[in-house]
Amino acid sequence: MVDWQGIVRRDGPVVWRTVYRLLGNRADAEDCYQETFLSALEIWRRHSVRNSRAMLQRLATARAMDRLRSRYRNAARPIVAGVSVECDQTASAAPGPPEAVESAELSARLREALATLPARQADVFCLFCLDGWSYQEIADHLHVTLDSVGVLLHRARGKLRLKLAALAPDKVN
Numbered sequence: 001m002v003d004w005q006g007i008v009r010r011d012g013p014v015v016w017r018t019v020y021r022l023l024g025n026r027a028d029a030e031d032c033y034q035e036t037f038l039s040a041l042e043i044w045r046r047h048s049v050r051n052s053r054a055m056l057q058r059l060a061t062a063r064a065m066d067r068l069r070s071r072y073r074n075a076a077r078p079i080v081a082g083v084s085v086e087c088d089q090t091a092s093a094a095p096g097p098p099e100a101v102e103s104a105e106l107s108a109r110l111r112e113a114l115a116t117l118p119a120r121q122a123d124v125f126c127l128f129c130l131d132g133w134s135y136q137e138i139a140d141h142l143h144v145t146l147d148s149v150g151v152l153l154h155r156a157r158g159k160l161r162l163k164l165a166a167l168a169p170d171k172v173n
Contacts, residue, residue, distance in 0.1 A: 032064050054137070061126045
């Protein structure tokens with residue numbers, strides 16, 4: 001018997017941070033959060049799970065990336081639609097309005113660029129750069145070699161660098 005309340009209490013915040021950081025939209029993040037736990041339930045019914053947190057983060061990343069891809073493939077929907085400038089601001093460390101807008105624009109560009117990457121590259125980039133996993137943890141989780149993780153991360157960074165440069169507004173010199 002799986003202790004779902006304990007798993008949600010322990011791993012829920014990690015799943016939430018993962019989906020919200022990738023999607024930047026509370027409504028999409030809530031949907032993705034629920035989809036992640038529904039998918040986890042299906043997996044738990046069929047297999048035993050050794051590392052629930054790793055599985056949940058992997059599912060959350062995959063669900064969020066799927067949602068991003070569909071968001072940007074839908075031509076009728078503007079690219080930045082749904083991206084909110086919600087910030088958890090405290091009085092002492094609150095960014096000013098220009099910084100909040102710039103941060104939201106950069107996040108939107110990154111989300112758009114991530115949605116164009118091949119799935120494996122996007123997964124490795126998100127797990128390493130956004131979730132702080134080690135190469136070894138990623139290799140074990142994705143069942144690839146350490147060298148493959150390095151190559152996938154290198155390719156993802158290169159593609160993101162090109163995509164972000166193309167998405168950047170022209171700078172006036």
